[in-house]
Every structure is written in structure tokens, then in C-alpha cells.
Amino acid sequence: KVTEEMKDEL
């Protein structure tokens, strides 16, 4: 899913 990119970073 495109919106998940890099969103695990703080």
C-alpha cells in the first residue's frame, strides 16, 4: 500500500 511508505520511522 502506497501510503505506508516510511511511516514506520519516527
Added chain:
Amino acid sequence: MNIFRFAGDMSHVVSILVLLLRLRSSKSAVGISLKTQELFLIVFVTRYLDLFTTFYSLYNSFMKVAYIASTTYIIWMIRFQEPYKSKYDASQDSFLHIKFAVAPCAGLALFACLVKGELSPIDILWTFSIFLEALAIVPQLFVLQRYREVENLTGHYVFFLGAYRGLYILNWVYRSYYEQFYRHNWLVYVSGAVQTALYVDFFYYYVVSKYYGGKLTLPT
């Protein structure tokens, strides 16, 4: 998680601890930009809304809460607690009105999300926080420039914040090499690069002053 990202996060934590130490030890917020802290709080609150929607890890959630709580505490100290409150001089921290940082970032985020077709408020606010974070340090750098002679712990604070951003760039390089399903986000890269570039000048004078063992003084 990789070593660069972890080291970056730890550097960020150290910077916040150094700032708290700096406030407590000197019993004043002279040389510290309240505006930068408020911008960081806006960044954290808008970016970490996914605390309510997505669980990544205990580490991730803990850090998010810690950043929001510690920044809120710092702002509360400077705004409402003595002796910080009466010693705080807003006229020294006049650069970049918050709305002039927030409005362009909001416009840009809205535009970027429209182009990408990401229309959920959480996505738009996340993108907004990415842009705003790049600008958040500007008032602090401006305050340093005003006083020219940078107090030791304040210098360390900005150094660790800059190190955190630098390490995040290494983290992105690492991730794009070693993570098979890694998705590049160029907006994050560009604002991350801009943000790191803002620290370069400070880093130069910081390293030179440490090398020669002198005081950290910025040129006019």
C-alpha cells in the same frame, strides 16, 4: 530497524535530555527558541496520529509518546514555570512567525497529497509534518546567531539534533539497499536533505571549536 536509524533516534533522545539539562542547570531559557519547540510539538502531534490507527512496535509507540511528552514539558517550563518564564525574552525569538511556517507547509502538503491521491486527513497531516520538521530548527539557529557565543549545552543540543538528521539519511541509504519492499518517498528525502543542510554551517563551527578547544562563537 537498522543501526543508523537506532543511532539517529538515540541521538534525538540525547538532544532532548541535553536540552532539559541545559534548562535545569542554567535556570533560564536564554538562547533557547520556544518557537522551535512549539514547531516540533506541532510536527510530533500531526505525524504521530497513527498512534491511534497503526501499531508498529512497542519501541515505536513509546518513542512517539516520549517525544510528545518531553516537548510539551519543555514548552510548559518556558511558558509557565519560574524562573524560565520571566527570563524568557520573546523579542530574541522573533524570527519566523509560526503561521508563516505552518501555512506554506500545509499548502504544500495538501498539494502533494492531491497529486499522489492520498486524501485521508492522516496522510495529509503526516506529509505536512515532514515539511514542517525541515523548518522547525530555523528559529533556534536564528537565536544562536543573535547571541553569537553559544553556551556549551545549547551547542550540544543542536549538534545532537543535527546528528539525528544526518543519521536518518544514512538510514534511508541503508534501507533502499537492504529492504526488498522498501518504497522511496522523494518528499521525505528532499525535506530531510534540506533539514540536514540547515545544520551544516553550525556543524562546521561546532567541530572547529571542539577541535581547538575554544568557545563556540558564530560569525556575524
